[in-house]
Amino acid sequence: MNEPIRITRAATKKRKPKDSELTFGTVFTDHMFVMDFQEEKGWYDPRIEPYGPLSLDPACAVLHYAQAVFDGLKAFHGTDGKVRLFRPQQHLARMNGSARRMCIPPLDPELALRSLVELVGLERDWVPSTVGTSLYVRPTIIASEPFLGVRPAKAYIYYVILSPVGAYYPEGMNPVKILVVDKYVRAVEGGVGAAKTAGNYAASLYAAEEAKHAGFTQVLWLDGRERKYLDEVGTMNIMLKIAGEIVTPPLTQGTILPGVTRDSALTLMREWGLRVAERQVSIDEVAAAAHGGTLEEVWGTGTAAVISPVGELAYKGERIVINDGRIGALTQRLYDAIVGIQYATAPDTHGWTVEV
Ligand code: COI
Numbered sequence: 494m495n496e497p498i499r500i501t502r503a504a505t506k507k508r509k510p511k512d513s514e515l516t517f518g519t520v521f522t523d524h525m526f527v528m529d530f531q532e533e534k535g536w537y538d539p540r541i542e543p544y545g546p547l548s549l550d551p552a553c554a555v556l557h558y559a560q561a562v563f564d565g566l567k568a569f570h571g572t573d574g575k576v577r578l579f580r581p582q583q584h585l586a587r588m589n590g591s592a593r594r595m596c597i598p599p600l601d602p603e604l605a606l607r608s609l610v611e612l613v614g615l616e617r618d619w620v621p622s623t624v625g626t627s628l629y630v631r632p633t634i635i636a637s638e639p640f641l642g643v644r645p646a647k648a649y650i651y652y653v654i655l656s657p658v659g660a661y662y663p664e665g666m667n668p669v670k671i672l673v674v675d676k677y678v679r680a681v682e683g684g685v686g687a688a689k690t691a692g693n694y695a696a697s698l699y700a701a702e703e704a705k706h707a708g709f710t711q712v713l714w715l716d717g718r719e720r721k722y723l724d725e726v727g728t729m730n731i732m733l734k735i736a737g738e739i740v741t742p743p744l745t746q747g748t749i750l751p752g753v754t755r756d757s758a759l760t761l762m763r764e765w766g767l768r769v770a771e772r773q774v775s776i777d778e779v780a781a782a783a784h785g786g787t788l789e790e791v792w793g794t795g796t797a798a799v800i801s802p803v804g805e806l807a808y809k810g811e812r813i814v815i816n817d818g819r820i821g822a823l824t825q826r827l828y829d830a831i832v833g834i835q836y837a838t839a840p841d842t843h844g845w846t847v848e849v
Pocket of ligand 1: 566798
């Protein structure tokens with residue numbers, strides 16, 4: 494599909510925040526990408542228009558049955574002055590995977606990539622340049638058909654919004670404290686845990702609020718059946734270094750998000766010749782390793798969070814402190830390697846970046 498993207502420019506421009514003012518997801522740029530779908534026409538009318546509210550019928554399916562998927566990726570201002578998206582094709586492939594699971598018609602990969610490249614290109618002045626800041630890109634698909642029966646909708650809107658961001662966690666690169674929950678579950682085998690779909694995030698809020706009130710930044714979810722094996726944090730995948738081996742929960746159960754940063758970290762660590770296993774790891778194994786002095790490092794990987802050190806895991810009233818609450822050497826190495834590729838201070842030997 495070589496359909497041209499129609500552009501309507503915003504009449505006025507917003508004030509751009511200074512890099513030092515950036516938080517996560519509070520400020521949006523001047524334009525957005527929009528495209529519609531109708532059963533008879535397929536996806537049509539790709540366009541860039543001024544950022545603003547969408548007009549939705551109150552009966553539309555997404556507002557009732559949460560038929561919605563999204564993804565999250567970033568554009569970086571390299572030290573060479575160029576703007577690059579990090580692994581956009583992987584993010585779009587994942588979004589199409591999420592879409593299929595939620596009975597949403599997938600996007601043409603080539604047009605979807607152009608939607609990101611052209612929008613970010615138009616908004617390139619919004620890409621902040623300080624290391625640690627970026628332009629967060631949020632492609633989203635929602636069911637727009639007004640219909641209250643429960644079946645896949647026949648009309649959708651795909652849109653992309655952009656937000657200049659700083660660190661996701663207020664802690665920045667300081668290790669976060671995470672509560673391991675066994676009272677609630679996020680996903681079960683056969684469910685939608687591997688899809689980036691809105692309802693997964695709504696379902697996580699109650700446990701996250703409880704954790705926050707108890708002084709934790711995030712929740713670490715255990716598997717839904719035995720409540721024993723680590724799944725993910727909800728905003729990031731989890732990795733641990735135990736007795737020299739790196740372990741991370743596998744994708745095979747279909748209960749965790751196939752993280753793009755997870756994949757980048759695994760690829761790099763395998764290239765570095767480290768021992769890496771994608772396998773189930775129980776919370777008891779983690780506690781035993783901590784007691785035995787072999788729990789060396791724990792960190793999370795995610796687009797928003799990048800590489801985020803975990804300083805403490807709390808489980809059943811016990812506080813497991815990792816590496817004295819300091820960032821570990823491997824965590825730091827991974828952060829430096831990924832950030833180096835993103836800001837073009839290191840060569841992109843994997844072809845992960847796409848110049849805008
Ligand atoms: C991301 O890392 O991009 C996410 O989507 C996590 C969260 C902000 C929803």
